[in-house]
Amino acid sequence: MSKVKLFSYWRSSCSYRVRIALNLKAIPHEYVTINLVKDGGEQKKDHFLKINPFGFIPSLEVNGDNNQKSIIFESLAIIDYLENINPEPSLYPKDLIDRANAIAITESINSGIQPLQNLFVLAEIENLGGNKDQWAKQLITKKFKSLENIMTKTAGKYCIGDTITIADVFLVPQVYNAYRYGVDMSQYPTIERVNKLLEEHEAFKAAHPSVQPDAPKQ
Amino acid sequence: MSKVKLFSYWRSSCSYRVRIALNLKAIPHEYVTINLVKDGGEQKKDHFLKINPFGFIPSLEVNGDNNQKSIIFESLAIIDYLENINPEPSLYPKDLIDRANAIAITESINSGIQPLQNLFVLAEIENLGGNKDQWAKQLITKKFKSLENIMTKTAGKYCIGDTITIADVFLVPQVYNAYRYGVDMSQYPTIERVNKLLEEHEAFKAAHPSVQPDAPKQ
The missing domain is CATH 3.40.30.10 (Glutaredoxin)
Structure with a gap:
């Protein structure tokens, strides 16, 4: 390849x-x-x-x-x-119900949260006279309640049991955004716990925005 | 089963x-x-x-x-x-590039358009003092330009060549919403053409909102 x-x-x-x-x-x-x-x-x-x-x-x-x-x-x-x-390693669980739950968590972030706080939408919110940071914080706060609720049923060490899946790949960047917008993550103990563990994983560490070649020098 | x-x-x-x-x-x-x-x-x-x-x-x-x-x-x-x-029949093309394009179209609707005009977001737009119908119409109009652009490269009879894929499954409900919000579909000749053909397909006809048991009687 x-x-x-x-x-x-x-x-x-x-x-x-x-x-x-x-x-x-x-x-x-x-x-x-x-x-x-x-x-x-x-x-x-x-x-x-x-x-x-x-x-x-x-x-x-x-x-x-x-x-x-x-x-x-x-x-x-x-x-x-x-x-x-x-x-x-596959990012999709073999069990079909676990797989469906992994995709559901992925989509609850991919279509349920991220689009509401991306650059395009935040510019539209400003055009409407809204405060974009407040909008992002408020929507992530609301939507994470539902995500926490789902993850209390599906999570082990990670989003779905004890194996890293596509749901984890989507979770960590969304939590990074939540911190950016000042969301109080202590309201979501399961999300916070899983995210902390993932952040220590080498694959996730090396993907972190702060260590990319185009990140501003500290 | x-x-x-x-x-x-x-x-x-x-x-x-x-x-x-x-x-x-x-x-x-x-x-x-x-x-x-x-x-x-x-x-x-x-x-x-x-x-x-x-x-x-x-x-x-x-x-x-x-x-x-x-x-x-x-x-x-x-x-x-x-x-x-x-x-x-599979909803995913076998060729990996066609498959990637089918998923890209699916996602440009699923995460790029639909979330910006669902009931939850429209209520938030009203809370901000915005006009929800105008917001939906304006965003679909903008986003469909990009989708039309993609589909001029990928479409045959359907979104990806001449076989129905997951992209078509996502397209038709989004075009239904575009009509609801009064978007001028003649700006998007490829989307309009593919959508018209799909609307004549029995599987799509039987799934149309107007023929569901809970649709209001005409």
Whole structure:
């Protein structure tokens, strides 16, 4: 397998997910920085639109059949692709009910929380005259109640029992955002406990925004 | 396989997705109505919380190992489960790049559009003093530009070439919402063309909100 190329921004929680999955599966990859905030966003500039005409970050450039380059985008599509080209360790539980619960937690973050606090929506909230930081904090606070409730039923050491799954890959970047917006995480003891353990895992540590090449120097 | 039980609301676009998938795979199922708007939402009442303690609609009740009942929720988790118990016809392309594109379109709807116009977010927009119908119309209009752009590259008769995939299952309910909010669909000729063809398909017709048992009588 030839090396894949990840187009990523250090603080993007969707890029963070893909970095974790690449690390868990130990897939060699090149890291290319795309600055989502400088000058209105590098993802909208010609040099990146030649690579991904849709301007999505994260994107993964891969060598497909006939050594032709293809670009894959949307974090879940990228992670599904990585699972297919490199099935072990699998991010999906074998038991179908555990698998359904892992995907349900993934989606409660992916479609239930993250979209409500991404850059695009926060700009729209400001246009409406709202306070974007307060909006993000308030929505994460509400939605984490439901997630905590689910995880009290499914979690062992991790989101689903004692094995790392796709749910954990999505959880940690969302909790990172929760801390950014000042959410009081002590309200969610299960989420907090699982997140702390995951943060100590090498694959998660190496994917942390603060250690990416494009993170601002402390 | 024993009959599964779908807890659905006629107008919920996430329930609509699951109805399409059940029909495409010809999986026998019982339809149970949960009214999301009456008296603050039947999904929050005790009799439903005994079935799904998290109060999510759609939910699918299935008989797992040892004939024990399990509840599955989040439309993508339900559809993934259906794909696993009933793999044919598959909703996922075999080619990995086509598969990634199908998931990318699915996610650009599932996490990129639908969450911004669901009941929970529209109520929050009203709390902010915004006009919820205008918000929904404006965001779908913006996001469909990007989706149209993607589909001009991937579509044949359907979202990905000439075979129905999970992307189509997600597309049709989202276009239904776009019409509800008065989005001018003539701006998106590829989306409009694919949607029209899908709407004529028996599996999609039978899943349409207007023909569900809980739809208001015309």
